[in-house]
Amino acid sequence: MKKNFLPALKLTLVCLLFFSGIYTIIILGAAQLAPNKGKGEIIIANGKTFYTNIGQKFTDDKYFYSRPSAVDYNAASSGGSNKANSDSEYLALVKSRIDSFLVHNPEVIKVDIPSEMVTASGSGLDPHISVQGAKIQIKRISKIRNISEANIQELVSQNTEESMLDLFGPEKINVLKLNIALDNLNQIKAK
Amino acid sequence: MNKEILGIILMYGLVMLFAIPLGRYIGKIFTNEKTWLDKIFNPLDRLFFKVSGIDEQKQMNWKQHLVALLTINLIWFIISMLVLTNMAWLPLNPDANPSMNGDQAFNTATSFICNTNLQHYSGESGLSYLGQLVLMLWQFVSAGCGIAIAAVVFLAMRAKATDQLGNFYHLFVRSCTRILFPIAVVVALLLVFNNTPMTMEGKDTVISLQGDTMHVSTGPVAAFVAIKHLGTNGGGFFGANSAHPLENVSYFTNLVEIITQMLIPLAMIFALGFVIKRRKFAWMVYGVMTIGFLLLLIPTVIVEMHGNHAISAMGITQNIGNMEGKEIRFGTPASAYWSIATTIISTGSVNAMHDSFTPLAGMFQMLGMMINSFYGGVGVGFLNFYIFIILAVFISGLMVGRTPEFLGKKIEAREMKIAMIIALLHPLLILGGTALASYIFSHNPTAHAHWINNPGYHGFSEMLYEFTSSSANNGSGFEGLGYGNGSSVGDNTPFWNISCGIIMLLARYLPIIGPVAIAGILASKKYIPESAGTLKTDTSTFGLMVFAVIAIVAALAFFPALTLGPIAEYFGMRK
Known part of the structure; x- marks a missing residue:
C-alpha cells in the first residue's frame, strides 16, 4: 500500500486538474456559443x-x-x-x-x-x-x-x-x- | 401506436445501436489494439503517467490490482472529506452555501467514491460549485475504476495459466481518458446546446408573471449531468435530480440522458465477447440480462399507466397515468422506463419521484436493485453477474454429474466459498440494515416519527428502499425518508448518514474483491481444453440456468421483506 500511495496521490491530482478543470472549461467554452451563453x-x-x-x-x-x-x-x-x-x-x-x-x-x-x-x-x-x-x-x-x-x-x-x-x-x-x-x-x- | 410507447422503444433501440460498436471499441482499449483516437490520447496518457511517476507497463497479479484500487480509493475518500467539510470558505461558492458536518460529509464522500451517489443533501443549498466539481471528479474516476476492474476480470477469463493480468493504472487511466472523457464531452455538448445551463454564476432573481419573486439556482449543470449518467453515478446537480427542468430540459434531453446511462453497461457485455473471443457467450449474457430487464419493465409501465386506484375512486380518469411526482414533458411511460433502467443499472438518477410510484412499480424498482446484475453499474454490473455464473456452473455441474468447469478452468471449493459469501452479502446488508432501522423505530415511534413520510406499509418500504439502494450502490431513494411529521432534516441525520455510509463501503469493495479473487485464482489454474464432456456455457439452456439461480436467490432472500412493504400496501389499497 505504501508503495502505491504517492503515485496514486499524484495521479488523483492530475485527474482533478483534467476532469474537474479542463473538462469543465471545455464545456464552459462551448456554452458561450450556445443559446443565451449557457444560462438556460x-x-x-x-x-x-x-x-x-x-x-x-x-x-x-x-x-x-x-x-x-x-x-x-x-x-x-x-x-x-x-x-x-x-x-x-x-x-x-x-x-x-x-x-x-x-x-x-x-x-x-x-x-x-x-x-x-x-x-x-x-x-x-x-x-x-x-x-x-x-x-x-x-x-x-x-x-x-x-x-x-x-x-x-x-x-x-x-x-x-x-x-x-x-x-x-x-x-x-x-x-x-x-x-x-x-x-x-x-x-x-x-x- | 401510442407515441409515448413508441418513445420508449426508441430509447432502447438507439442505445443498442450505439452499444455494440462501443463494446468493440472498449474491447480494443482493454487489449491495447490500435484505435483512431490514439493520436490524441497516447500523448495524454503518457503525460498522466509521467507526472504521477507510474510505470504502466508493469504487470500485476490480482492481489496487486486490488491493493492499487483500494489505495487510490482511500485517497479519494480523504480528499472528499477535506473539501466537503471546508466548502464554505473555499473558492467557487457564489451562493455562500455552508460546509457539511462530519457525518454528512462521510456519507457524501463514501457515496461518490463508491459510484453510488446517494444524496442526503440538496445540490442547490448543500454544495458550493467547487464541491460539485470535485464530486464530478469522483463521477469520472469511480466509473473508470469500475471499468478497469471489470477489464481485469475479462483479462483473467481469457488467461491460460498465468497470474499476470495487466496493470491497474494503465487500465484505469485508459478507461477514464479514452472511454468516459470523449463520450462525456459529446453528451455535455448535446445538453448545452439544448438549453441545459452551464455557467459559474450564482442564483438569479426573477419576478414571475403573476408577480412573485423567484430565486433560480443554476450552475455548471451540463458537464455534471453528462458524466453523472455516463458513469452510472446518478447524483443530481439539483435536489430534484433529472426531474428538474434545468437538469433535464425536454423529451430530447431525456432521451440523451437515458441512452447515456445505459450505454456503457450494455457495451461492456459486447466488450467481454470481444476480449475473450466468445461472442456467443456475450449474447447469452445479454439475453439473460435483457429478459430480466423486460420482466421488470413491462409490468411497471402497465401499472403506472393505470394510475393510482385511490384517485380513480374519486372520479378522476388518469388517462395519462399516475402523475404524482412526474413531469408532463416526459409522461408516464418514459418515467416508468427510466425508473427501471436507473434501478437495474445502479445509476440512481430519477426523472420522477420513486416514492410516489404505485406500490407494485416501487417493488419492481427495488427488485432491480436487489438483483443488481441485469446490466448493472459500469463494470461492477458484470462482476455481480459473474458470481451468478459461477454458482450456475457449479449447480448445473452437480446436476448432470460433471466436474464444474468454466472457460476451461475447474471451479473448486475455494472459489465457491467466495462466490457464496458475495452472493449472500447483498441480502445481509439490505435486510440487516432494514431490521436495525425497524427495531429502533418500533422501540420509540414518537422520537423517530420524522423518519417516515408516509404511514404504514409504505413507511417500511421507505426504509427498505434506502438500504437496498445503498447496498446496490444505486443512490436513488424513496426521498420522503426523514421528512415525516413536518421535519425538514430529511435523511441527513447521524443514523442514516453513518449506517448507509458503512453499507455503501462494504457493498462496493467486497463485491469487487470477491469476483477479482475468483477470476485471479481461476486464471492461474491449468487450462483444460474443451471436450465432449464439457458443460457448454454459451447456450440458452445455460442462460436459463443462470436466470433461475438469480431468480431463486432473489426470491428466497427478499420476498418476505417485499411482502411487508409494497405487496401489503398494494393489497391494502385494493380492499
Whole structure:
C-alpha cells in the first residue's frame, strides 16, 4: 500500500486538474456559443425576463393554472411531495384540490379533470400542463377576460407543443408561454 | 401506436445501436489494439503517467490490482472529506452555501467514491460549485475504476495459466481518458446546446408573471449531468435530480440522458465477447440480462399507466397515468422506463419521484436493485453477474454429474466459498440494515416519527428502499425518508448518514474483491481444453440456468421483506 500511495496521490491530482478543470472549461467554452451563453433558455416579454423552462406559480383565475407544486415553485429548492399513493393525508389533499378546481371552474365535470392538475410534479417546477389541462380552463378564462372561447381555444392550439418529431412522447403546453400570449391578446384588444 | 410507447422503444433501440460498436471499441482499449483516437490520447496518457511517476507497463497479479484500487480509493475518500467539510470558505461558492458536518460529509464522500451517489443533501443549498466539481471528479474516476476492474476480470477469463493480468493504472487511466472523457464531452455538448445551463454564476432573481419573486439556482449543470449518467453515478446537480427542468430540459434531453446511462453497461457485455473471443457467450449474457430487464419493465409501465386506484375512486380518469411526482414533458411511460433502467443499472438518477410510484412499480424498482446484475453499474454490473455464473456452473455441474468447469478452468471449493459469501452479502446488508432501522423505530415511534413520510406499509418500504439502494450502490431513494411529521432534516441525520455510509463501503469493495479473487485464482489454474464432456456455457439452456439461480436467490432472500412493504400496501389499497 505504501508503495502505491504517492503515485496514486499524484495521479488523483492530475485527474482533478483534467476532469474537474479542463473538462469543465471545455464545456464552459462551448456554452458561450450556445443559446443565451449557457444560462438556460429565456423569454423576454413586456421588458421582463423569464426562464422558459422553470415553471411558475399560476393560481390567479385570469391565468391558466400551472400544476400543484410540493415546493410552491421555489426554484432554489426543487422537489416532489414524495407522498405514497396510499397515504390518506395525501389523498385528502388531492380531494381538496379537485373540489377547489370545481369551485373555480363550475362548468367542468369531474371526469374531465386530467390527473396532472391535481397532483404535484417531481421537481415542483414543472413548466407544462397537458392539452386537456388547458382546455378545461378555457371557459373560466373567457369569462374573466371577456375574450371569446374560440379565440382562447386558438391560442391553446398555437401553444401546443407537438411530440418530438411528431412521433415520440407526449404533447404539452408551456403554461408561462400560454399566459404571456393571453396577456398580449388582452393588450391588443385594449388598443 | 401510442407515441409515448413508441418513445420508449426508441430509447432502447438507439442505445443498442450505439452499444455494440462501443463494446468493440472498449474491447480494443482493454487489449491495447490500435484505435483512431490514439493520436490524441497516447500523448495524454503518457503525460498522466509521467507526472504521477507510474510505470504502466508493469504487470500485476490480482492481489496487486486490488491493493492499487483500494489505495487510490482511500485517497479519494480523504480528499472528499477535506473539501466537503471546508466548502464554505473555499473558492467557487457564489451562493455562500455552508460546509457539511462530519457525518454528512462521510456519507457524501463514501457515496461518490463508491459510484453510488446517494444524496442526503440538496445540490442547490448543500454544495458550493467547487464541491460539485470535485464530486464530478469522483463521477469520472469511480466509473473508470469500475471499468478497469471489470477489464481485469475479462483479462483473467481469457488467461491460460498465468497470474499476470495487466496493470491497474494503465487500465484505469485508459478507461477514464479514452472511454468516459470523449463520450462525456459529446453528451455535455448535446445538453448545452439544448438549453441545459452551464455557467459559474450564482442564483438569479426573477419576478414571475403573476408577480412573485423567484430565486433560480443554476450552475455548471451540463458537464455534471453528462458524466453523472455516463458513469452510472446518478447524483443530481439539483435536489430534484433529472426531474428538474434545468437538469433535464425536454423529451430530447431525456432521451440523451437515458441512452447515456445505459450505454456503457450494455457495451461492456459486447466488450467481454470481444476480449475473450466468445461472442456467443456475450449474447447469452445479454439475453439473460435483457429478459430480466423486460420482466421488470413491462409490468411497471402497465401499472403506472393505470394510475393510482385511490384517485380513480374519486372520479378522476388518469388517462395519462399516475402523475404524482412526474413531469408532463416526459409522461408516464418514459418515467416508468427510466425508473427501471436507473434501478437495474445502479445509476440512481430519477426523472420522477420513486416514492410516489404505485406500490407494485416501487417493488419492481427495488427488485432491480436487489438483483443488481441485469446490466448493472459500469463494470461492477458484470462482476455481480459473474458470481451468478459461477454458482450456475457449479449447480448445473452437480446436476448432470460433471466436474464444474468454466472457460476451461475447474471451479473448486475455494472459489465457491467466495462466490457464496458475495452472493449472500447483498441480502445481509439490505435486510440487516432494514431490521436495525425497524427495531429502533418500533422501540420509540414518537422520537423517530420524522423518519417516515408516509404511514404504514409504505413507511417500511421507505426504509427498505434506502438500504437496498445503498447496498446496490444505486443512490436513488424513496426521498420522503426523514421528512415525516413536518421535519425538514430529511435523511441527513447521524443514523442514516453513518449506517448507509458503512453499507455503501462494504457493498462496493467486497463485491469487487470477491469476483477479482475468483477470476485471479481461476486464471492461474491449468487450462483444460474443451471436450465432449464439457458443460457448454454459451447456450440458452445455460442462460436459463443462470436466470433461475438469480431468480431463486432473489426470491428466497427478499420476498418476505417485499411482502411487508409494497405487496401489503398494494393489497391494502385494493380492499
